[in-house]
Amino acid sequence: MTPSPGLFALTRRRFATPRSAAIVIVVLTAFAAFVIAAAPRALVGVVRAEVSHQISGMAASSRDLTGDFLGLPMLGDAGAGDDIVGEWDAGGALAFGDLGAGLAAVRDDFDPALRELTGTAEFAVYGEPFLVVPEEQPADDPFSVVQLLSEPDATAHVEVVEGQWPRDWSVDEDVLEIALSADAAQTMGWPVGQERGVPAPGSSPTDGVWDEDFPVLRLAAVVEAIDPDDDRWTHLPTALTATVFDDGNSRPRATAAAWVSPLSRLALDMIDSPRMVVWYPVDGAGAQREDPAELLAALRAATSSSVAVEASGETRVRFASEVQDVLATALSRANSASSILAVAAVGPLAVSVALVVLAATLVIRRRRTDLALMSARGAPLARLRGLLLAEGLILGVPAAALATAAGVALTPNDAGPLPTLLAVLVGVVPAVALAMTLRPALLERGRSDLDSPVRSRAARILGVIVVIVAAAAVAQLLVRGIGRGTESIDPLVVVAPLLATVAVALVVVRLHPLPIAAALRVSRRGRGVVGLVGAARNLRDSAAGTTAVLAMLVAVAVAVFSSVVLATVDRGAVVAAQRDVGADIRLSGPYFDPDTIERMRGTDGVSDAVGILAGDYLGVQGPDGSASVQIMVTEADRLADIQRGMVGAFPVGAITPESDPIEVVMSTELGADVGTEGVTLAGTPVEVTATLDRLLGISTSTSIIVMDEVDYTALTTRGFFPRSVYVDIDADADPQVVAASLDEVVGAPHSTALLEESTAEIQASPAVTALRFVLFAALVIAVGLSVVALLLVAGVSQESRSRAVALLRTLGLDRRRARGIVAWEFVPLGITALVGGVLLGVVLPLLVVGSIDLRPFTGGGGQPSLAVDPLLSGILIAAVVVALALAVVGGVLSARTTSMAAVLRTEED
Template sequence: MTRRSRVGTLALLGRLSLDGLGATLLIALLVSAAVFAAAIAPRLGARLGTAELQQSISAMPAPIRDIRAVGTIGLVPGLAGTPVDRLVAPTDAAIAAFGEDLTEPLRSLTGDPAWVARSEPRDAVPVGDSPARADPEGQTRFFARLAVDPGWRDRVEIVAGTPPAAWAGDESARGVDPPLEVALSTATAEAAGITVGETLRYGALELVVTALYDPLDPDASHWAQVSDLAQPIVETAPGEPATVRGTVIVDTASLGGLTTSLTTGTFLAYYPVSAETLQATDAERVLNQLRSALAGGIVMPYGGEVTVTTLLGDEIEEATGRTATVTALLALALSGLLGVVLAVFALGIDAVATRRRPILDLTHARGASDLQLRAALGLEGVAIALPAAVVGVGVATALVPEPVGVSGWALPALVAAAVPALFALRAAPATRRQTRRDPHRIGGRRLLIDGGVVALAALSVILLARRGVDPSAGAGIDPLLVLAPLLVAAAVCLVALRFAPIPLLLLQHRLRRGDSAVALLGAARAVRVPSFGFAASFALILGVAVVVFSSILGSTIRSGIVTGAQEGLGSDILVSAPAIPSPAVEGVAGLPGVAAVSAITEIAGVRVDDAAAPTSLTLLVADTTALADVRPDLPALSGLADRAGSVPLLVSDDVAAALGPGARIGRSPVVVAGSAPVTALPGPGRSWAVVDASHLDALAREPRDPDRLLVALSDGADPSALGERVDAIVSASVPEAERGGVSTVAAADLISRARTSPLTQGLEAALPWAAAAALGLTLAGIALATVSAAQARARSVAVLRIIGADARQQRRLLLWEFAPPVLVAVLVGIAIGFLLPRLVTAVVDLRPFVGGRLAPPLVIDPASLAIALAAVAMTTAIAAVIAFAIAARHTPATTLRMGER
């Protein structure tokens, strides 16, 4: 006699985990991939932010990047003869204390400080027998400054003579002082015609040149801070002798005797800044620490005073703003992927639950409560998700070991936690009942759910529009940016699913009068038992939306970078200088490849009186005919004076709104002949007016050299090469002392620099990957949805085959089930793909990233959009093949046997 063993509830619950092992492994693989994506996205964002910070700060010139203390050194009389270590100790201590008081991570970014004290420039005249005395009238004038640089011997190579010795004199004491030994760079000596051993009269002092030196590393940041110690400034004018301005170095021990010259000069201490260890997650802390340090300042000994400054904080803010913009864009793309992942999870778990439905029913019949069933499947979800999540996070951390904030850990945890939650939900009693579903018939509960989702979507968009991107998110993921697009897509999907059956119902009523049983059955099943439920439709809609969104966003960013560069410069090349002579303007206009040149003179603070109130604006004087050649969007004003003799002005929009009738500049009436956006011309701010140079006399203004050139290039011209030639022409036309104020920028160089930015390259690489991942996940979702619906479909096919339907009719039935939901999902996905970029431009300010002063408009590139839609069509075709292949695996015999059990 065979003894039957009793199978208890716990044993039956245990069997749940052994049934459908293949589907379980598939879910584990999906969880691992999804957690990996959720974990690596914030890390990649942080890495991009770190790279952007480091590159931006490293590109800054040392004098504006490093922390600088500028002012006067503190010295008191009576220090002559003091040992050098005691002489510089108070100043060294004050400078060192500032750096030591810095807290981490700012302190790790700053190196050892250095300081230099310099006197005011004074005429240094050679004395004694010298070839330079042969022609006193043609003698080069040398204006020198005395400098004390405690570390100069470690930075230079003595190429002639010997280093200067300590000075035994004392400026504060009366008497005859011995000569002061000095060293100067070979470049300064060559420009001034000075050799080793020469004596220079320097006020009441005599300077003896004992050494010439060359910097060991001319590219070191120290020489950028004190460039006058390495290179002189040479000023030349026609018919006049050259003037050389340079600095000579004295021994550090001479500091005690030069208390008069050096205390009236300038003092510079700097702390070199390196961004090699700066992380994006530390940017906000560094910025706050830097502001606190600058506010605290440095207390100098003996009454010295310095001001501590740097532009490092401004660059960190700008780089952080660019990073926040790109992170927001990545969050929006990640939002779509996250939605697809959750939908695929739901489909996979539904496939597992459907396969285990008999065991669930048997366990429930044997007395298992709903709580036990939910707990059993929830524990199984934990058993699947936990190791998969550990693997996903571990791989992401190993590949990108970047420190991240809370979002870098919370987002993967939420993705993993969704798995056991979905498992538990699928164990609900309602999921086990085989009930007829008519999606077009909306019950009160479903109506409440749909209305709640729509309300949440509207609320998220309103909150996002009011708040914008969370500035505190930095390189992290803003949760609202992730949730808002998901809720919008879910709301649109729900609405579409409620209205999609209506055309099918109308078609079904018409097919009832026909003789096609397959078409009637297909239409009926498409309405009553759709193979694609909410999860599958949501996955397909979001997959298509991410592809279209990535295409539009990519083309908008590429176009915005170009537009931002051109808008910021106002032309292909912008030249700024204190004054640009007419020959230089003509020389630039005559260059091959230059299509047009417009010279602009800026007059700030011009008062305009009208009947309402006086207005202050910046007046831009230009030949407006030439300006229209460079900028066809701006009208020419020459010859537009009206009969009353009013001077026509082209004004910015802000001025046009504020300028009333009867406006006058001085005694001359002016009239608005046209307006342009405030960003139409670079530099003058928001309130400006353009006047034609021919009308300048009417305003009682004297003409003067322009300070700006707008240069338009011919098609095919090399902007970089022409920019160098333009800069050379303008620089050669201005005095040597003003050449540092000449700036020549080509829009093409700005565009190239923006496109090589780590953020730009990272975003351009991420968008195609996001689209490809979305399509891949969509394929998986369609396959899982087809598997879930295979059992019900197989019963219909079996009945059709029994009554004589052939294979062609079976394929038509499958096509009826597959085509309507896919068509609806693709159309809705494309619509959402066009909607999301508008949401982006409404809540995310792209200007910190693309440049310019106006938000870039949406740009739809037909070629990129065609490629995106082709990818969607190919994915749909592959999904159809997969669906047909899965359907072919279910034979009528198998289906009928399963139904008999």
């Protein structure tokens, strides 16, 4: 029989159904293509955004490319043009013109990736600090310590609020005019026009006798910054404010920079030893436009050796920037995120492909009669497969192309042509799935639910190979341990979890029928029909079994993996914030006296407060060695109560004040070096009652000893004037409000750190945000794919299920037992998916925590331990259970709509 036009008409009409399967194929193909096209490009954007975020968050003094050197370079203006000195102060070009030209030439030699981020060089000259006193020093005024400062364009950054800008000075003049910031002048009690001099050798500062070898300083002007928030002031820390040092034992000293004109600075070179600081401002936000790897290479080149900064080449400077370390950390964080996201993304992609295959099975099942008829009319198997292949291309290629275009349009960063090419090729998957699902046995007359399962020898061999390779990859990953932060993705940390997923899924798929077969053997010895028919149908109708189990298992595993990693990263951020802050609120700055700390305790919302003093370095002698270590002093009981519940908190009851011998807590690192038994501190025997890795909230050396303030005072005869205070707040208190109240109590300049803000800052980075978003999206998508898998299973087995239930209903089967038979079709699948998926979902985070450095996500410190979010886990299990229940209800309803007469007529035929 030869083909006829009727065959093509039948093909055109019949291949439009079932529409639900076609829609699933189109949607899943588009989803896979979009992810493959967009994910790599989005990750490039995440890496760049993370780098920009980390650099922008740095203090300018750490971020900018900075160098300094003693003395002054060869000065002059021979090489400086108007583009450099056009807005400088009078005399600035003569003093620093050549230096400005040399620094501009250095910037021109930077790699383009770095040159685009750096601004015009800025510099200033600082003299050594020295004491100056008036003729009569009021008893309540601090001593004044000044550093003579000069900049080429000082008047562009400050404005005179009183007096006149200092005039030029020469060595034959007795009086040198200076300018102070308003804050410094007020702190020092120095009015405009007053003169002060350097105390004469051998005289007391309060005698008013001046050294004639130094010029007298006259305050000519009081200035204020035009922009106090300008980053430049971080390079000139004593310019706008006076730093007051008060140890409680002598008159306080206030230190501040005093501006002099550029030409005055040249003349002063013979009097003090100036230090020049030079910096190129770095634009952190602009880093998002540059390739991070190229920027890191450019920074390394710019900081690897010294460069000449003036024409003669005699003055050379080596620049440095902490951006280099931050950039390496940011790249490590971003690439760790990429590794985790790759593990999370591969699962949904694999499930999507499996569901496309399952949808193709549904298409073939629904068209079995039509395909068999076409085969009977002379259509060979190759031609039928060709028709299915063409239909698959029509369904898949346009969807993949449109999804790829959308993915490229929504993610502007370039990740190369390979992801785009792979995304388009995903459109071929439906065609291959439809063509390969059609087997000769399906074209023969028979029952679909009695088809013999395919037991391909090649498939079994391939499965064994996958399991062996997965075991080797996982073993290699475990033996290697946590990888050091790298600047690129380690393929092993992606391949090993992927292979482990496939291997476990294959094993679970093989084990899935065993308990069902055991249940069938038990049911055969009983009298009930539900277990017997349900187990028998589950084993016989295997067309959807393997693919469905694989899809649901991986979907549940991805959901569990996402929930565990999300909880782990969130918990790690909290632990990192606790390690950095040490309490709900930490205040640092001036010396806090007991009265101030007591007023803090009386502030509304404050539960308790305790001071921390970084004390003297004392000699410690132990059985294994000796060392000089810093003593951390506090009220031990209060500190333990404030840190209660934190990871690494100070142990409760570790120190009893005024014990004999003195009780101390030693850091673990120090204990390993000197031992913990028979220890003496400053020659006095002490008892080490506990060890801890570090003292939370303190960034000093990890080799420390902690002791109570009573014992410290008795041992050293020194007072307790802490520079940090830990504050514990009430559970219902607002940290921001309490912090503002504490600021009013302190009054003096200080810094405040909040545990809540520190946690939010860690979680606000683009890498962490992307990680949280994608993991949560993967969780939701995985649950959704589980529901789709159940619906496809219901569709694939609908014909045989409806036939069986309808026939049994003619024999008197009631609705309750009908629901039981349908439940047998789905419940074992759900149980296998839940058990195997949860097992695999827990194993994958173990591999991630054991192989990927998660410390960049948690602010440094140690590798975070696994954490479980009960809410997410409960929602996951509930979603799968609800999907199973809906599938059972749908199966029963579909069976009830099947006509018994139609079933009986079909069986008769």
